[in-house]
């Protein structure tokens with residue numbers, strides 16, 4: 001559906017390097033990465049509002065690299081909604097139809113349906129200036145969809161909203177994607193948002209694609225230390241593997257490499273480290289070692305627990321209630337267990 005081939009650009013302090021991305025028809029695809037990775041530049045080049053120095057972009061097999069934005073058949077929603085402040089809600093939405101000489105009844109019925117579906121029909125005559133953030137994003141979404149775009153581009157549409165509005169709009173986006181069989185390309189730096197909404201994703205780092213594939217696959221099987229950290233797999237250790245076996249020297253572990261031919265790293269999610277108050281009776285278990293709690297980061301219902309083991313710092317996650325009932329706090333000695341089947345090699 002959208003095919004980005006070898007997209008590159010050289011800007012003053014940044015370059016985008018040979019980006020290849022393929023978004024399939026009807027797919028919700030996320031462009032992920034930290035701030036400044038180049039996500040918006042890619043989205044803007046698909047929209048036709050950004051520089052393209054080399055590479056090609058195709059929509060439905062037709063090259064659109066140099067086509068003006070209004071002839072691409074794409075709709076775009078920005079982080080800050082980007083509405084026209086002097087126009088009412090209805091006029092903002094109908095603005096997208098300005099390139100159609102005389103929008104027919106069908107199109108006007110469609111706009112009406114969109115306003116109903118997005119829950120903004122009662123706001124039709126209102127100025128957009130004093131709408132809430134969530135209402136503004138709904139208007140922006142309706143405006144982008146009013147032209148029945150072949151592709152919906154979303155540039156962090158949820159990030160400026162407070163949590164309650166964010167969840168509402170996130171659910172609405174998911175429903176609309178399926179109900180209208182939309183093809184969506186969304187920029188986000190929030191992996192949980194991508195997990196909820198999208199089927200596939202590309203993780204960008206410093207202007208290059210670090211990993212591309214199914215979101216669940218990226219989450220469970222990151223292919224580099226950068227992606228592992230990005231998806232929250234915070235414990236990454238150097239490993240050395242050959243002939244089906246791998247050694248993780250810093251943890252004194254040796255195990256089968258689970259089909260990974262020559263692993264260089266072993267990684268474990270914080271929630272997969274088990275904390276025990278005492279040494280278990282059966283103490284010859286795999287991946288069991290003592291550690292000292294260096295500190296805790298409180299996230300409300302759970303805490304991240306920073307652990308010192310020899311020269312390593314490990315990060316575990318545990319429910320606050322469990323930590324309280326075990327009486328664990330900074331300075332305490334604990335036993336840590338890493339279940340073998342939770343270790344990911346790459």
Ligand SMILES: Nc1ncnc2c1ncn2[C@@H]1O[C@H](COP(=O)(O)OP(=O)(O)OP(=O)(O)O)[C@@H](O)[C@H]1O
Pocket residue numbers: 011012013014033034035036037038039040041042187189
């Ligand atoms: N027109 C431009 N001229 C020069 N540099 C630019 C231009 N547009 C973007 N950049 C730079 O390119 C880099 C990537 O920008 P981009 O907006 O794509 O990042 P991003 O991944 O979307 O980040 P964020 O999540 O913060 O929006 C940044 O360093 C930015 O300053």
